[in-house]
Amino acid sequence: MQEVRVNKTVGAGLVFIAFAIAFAFGALQLDLGTLSQLGPGYFPFAMAMLLLILGVASLVEGLRKPDVSTVMIPWRPIIMIVLALLFFGSTIRGLGLMPTLFLTIFAAAMADKRNTLLSATCLSAVMSVFSWLVFKVGLGAVVPTFGPWLVSY
Template identity: 40%
Template sequence: MTLNYSLKNVLAGLIFIGIGTAFAYASLGYEMGRAVRMGPGYFPLVLAGILIFFGAIIFVQALFSGPDEVAISATPWRGLLFLIGALVFFGLTVRGLGLVPSLFLTVFMAAMASQRTGPVGALVMAVAITLLCLGLFVWALGLTLPLFGPWTAF
């Protein structure tokens, strides 16, 4: 499929317009005030307006600028899923499981994000990096996070 416009810039313009519109809409819900005593909504609304304006320029320019020289790169879906999963997992479990089990599983998941890492490699990395972090943060820097949380008590 060949395009005769810059897809990157069309999408970038649309994202800016989208972000600007969302902030502008939310700003309208706050008190505006006047220039002499600006309310909480005044400055964000101005910024959002400028952002929408820039987004529109980028969008229109993109339509006439010819195709991208370098196509949009492929998204590493596997990496994205594992990394976001790892972060959310850490957030959900660090209190309940405690630092050691939570971090271990988080690193395991994060390591799986690479196409070149299998479960065994990820396991080895999880052990090594968890030990490294314990040494660094808990032993050397004296971080006081519970190492094992309430969920691990049997």
């Protein structure tokens, strides 16, 4: 856990402005068209400009009344969940449903330090069987239960 002091209104303004610029840049690569025949870029560009104006408004509001508050960043859960997602995304095709899900849930369980290795293992086992039942047996997901990295067909 890390404490960060930020002016939330300024922060929000900056996030919005960044998105506005990125979207405006993307929209300008498209044909804007004419008013009676709008091109694919017109509406996105108009919305990006609106976002820019609103973002600047937020920034100005924040700068006018400096209101700094503390934000706690729970690094452990964030990192563990990011790892879990990356792992799932990159191994699901290779390892298959069961092993991937087991390890993903295990990693996620480690996000909370009150979970022990034992409780995480039990949770992962129960949940991967449950999800296998729901998605594979129940809904007929195409992904194999054990993937090509583990078994050869």
